[in-house]
Amino acid sequence: MKDGTLRYSVLADELAGLIDAGVLRPGDRLPSVRRLASEKRLSVSTVVRALHQLEDAGAVEARPQSGFFVKQRRPERAEPRTGAPPDQAVAVEVSQRLMRVLRANTQPGVLPLGAALPAPELLPIAAIRRLYSRVARRHPKLLAGASHTEMNEPALLRQVVKRSLAWGSALAGGEITVTHSCTEAMHLCLRAVTRPGDTVAVESPAYYLGLQLLESCGLKALEIPSAPGIGVSVEALELATRQEKVAACLLVPNASNPLGSIMPDANKARLAALMAERGVPVIEDDVYGDLHFDGPRPWPIKAFDRAGNVMLCSSFSKSISPALRVGFVAAGRYSGNVALQKTIISGATNPISQMVLAEYLESCASDRHLRRLRGRYANQVEQMMRAVARYFPAGTRMSRPQGAFVLWVELPDETDTMKLYGLALAEGVSFVPGELFSPSGMYRNCLRLNCGNPWSAAIEAGIQRLGQLAARAGSCL
């Protein structure tokens, strides 16, 4: 071990001790880097490293231009319940309702607490614009080609593989297909391993775009109980795959949507082994994998897969720019069929956008941006939790997200959030009603809030109003 490593760990431990002992309290500003360096006789880079270690551990947060602060403790509230879904697979019919909700949510003047979209000011849009300009000038050959067989920019594959080195088990370049989005990646996987009428296991509650995909492909959904903080129940999945023929699983193991859970590694490992044994392909949506709040980057299920049975889908829409339209899938032993489906259905992905993304990922700016973005999302989620705790009626429960930027809220049993949605929208506040996360119509008293926007008085006021409406909606019934 090098001297430098020891020194920054010692400092990090010392500061963590001060926080645990209550000497430094939530919200307190830490001494400046310069001051710590001078007082402890350490180099500035050693101090910064110590602070980043504390940040990764979730103990402190960086605020732009202000320094490092001890993180607020989250308000204590009961976690939502996620009951028992039906034993049998059901046809999916959410699309029409969902599209009405998503469309209404993007009307001008409506507070954007519906779709899980980051605020543009959180994203490195200026850097991406400069890269478009530069890549177009410097890579004249990129626009000359695009045949049916050249789907992937090698520079982007290299960056994806390089990043995956931190994910427990590196992806292989040859198994990757670049796609237009994480959604397209999941669609190609479903297309590769299912046929209309088949059953696909999903979490309960499940991400609604995944449900829409099943509906569009004529697939049935089998809801598997999932718990806040734990994710999908591997026991329930084991039982389900024994009782019913399941053609595939479609899961969000890291910072699941809407619960924000990260599955424990042991569960991921058991799930990977079990599904390989049963011959059930796993489609894994890892789009939030980089957006965990604390600790090291969570591993995907794919890291535990020895059988090439897991297809990892992701994109950079939640962390870099939703407008890039570049995602990917590492499809293991299904990669040949996935690539074929991509060729047939939509063709290659724009090579300039692929190269822009590759050059951004290669720059040190991207790691810095991700680190800061995680902190900001965590902060926004906490602000939202605080406001819900303050303004929502007694008996309200909420998730404790471990990553990403949505909050799942359970209102008292008698509340109908689809009705509440109409009332709230009329007053300019959007959200996504809970029943859209369940093909069997569970979660009628739940809702999901987007925390992708920096906290503001307008959001605070919106949550206050929503809480009043929820209290009234509950008492009217």
Place this chain on the structure above:
Amino acid sequence: MKDGTLRYSVLADELAGLIDAGVLRPGDRLPSVRRLASEKRLSVSTVVRALHQLEDAGAVEARPQSGFFVKQRRPERAEPRTGAPPDQAVAVEVSQRLMRVLRANTQPGVLPLGAALPAPELLPIAAIRRLYSRVARRHPKLLAGASHTEMNEPALLRQVVKRSLAWGSALAGGEITVTHSCTEAMHLCLRAVTRPGDTVAVESPAYYLGLQLLESCGLKALEIPSAPGIGVSVEALELATRQEKVAACLLVPNASNPLGSIMPDANKARLAALMAERGVPVIEDDVYGDLHFDGPRPWPIKAFDRAGNVMLCSSFSKSISPALRVGFVAAGRYSGNVALQKTIISGATNPISQMVLAEYLESCASDRHLRRLRGRYANQVEQMMRAVARYFPAGTRMSRPQGAFVLWVELPDETDTMKLYGLALAEGVSFVPGELFSPSGMYRNCLRLNCGNPWSAAIEAGIQRLGQLAARAGSCL
């Protein structure tokens, strides 16, 4: 009528008369613009307008830096036969063979006569690169958004609608969905109006990517006889839709692939009326509509549709750049479902690429480019016809393309072009074997040649070698 109009028409008629009378003969250079202007006492712009009218009529062609030349008459050869396909729909299984062929065709060192791809030097790649650089700088808001409900850049919609004013009946902005490609557009249409197991009517021979789409969607293909120069037989289609339940038609009415036919307007009108009456949606691939060789821009079937029953699909991959990855569909009364499928399956299309295309289409450079490109494709097709006439065995027939840049060749009955393909590829010459254009395995003695590359000694030598191999393959059997 203005004076200027009269003057250029008079000059064009005069020159056409000289060509008809044989005074100016195929290959002859016309007097220079300057000389014509001076001799006829006309302005330069009037002379240029007259020459463009002759170019549009297919009488002369512009050669860069050399002036205008009387067009070569095409070699006279019998047109290929397109026999009677089976009465019943068949399952489609072309993908695996096709992908092997397309992949082998793009190996380095192989003469690119397979996939229908234009040579990069024919496309305005430098202009597109400059636009990427400019659009990224000038439209900072483009990267900030991309929600689930903002799929189309209004500037691009305007340009598409504006261009469609020349197509007999303008498209409505509200029926258009921007897609990643013409292929994606067709997939969305199939998805919107068919279910797995349904039957879709296609031309015989049919474009192989269309067949792949049917295979991937679990659809059966019903091959409808199509004649060179006429396109699909409306009588046969009428009979077929009476005998069998047809869920949709998937057709290429303008410069069809592989025959290069343009359906007569009367046939298009009858087809539109008939399919509306039967309630059979028409999916129209118009990607080659701008690439007709002579006369005004052919109208799509959609121009004759009064029922909102025709979905027009297109892109700019064959005329501007295959790497842009921007296409569109104007889906008439199916547009709501098509847009929904797009949202579900792949999400929005990159807004920067949409804006780049919009700005290019808005510039006068795009009309100039298209005019020149049509002339060059026509010239390349003619060179290919000439070479095939010269080097291929007696009894060879070939299409007389009215647009685009592929040539369909029928070899003597006993030739197996799949075997020939193996022999040719071993010697570095690619093409697409005829059987890949028919799900029922017709056209085993046919092949398609890509004429997307400027004529060269290497292509001439390749066609000569292919002719020798074809003669030998025919005589061996």
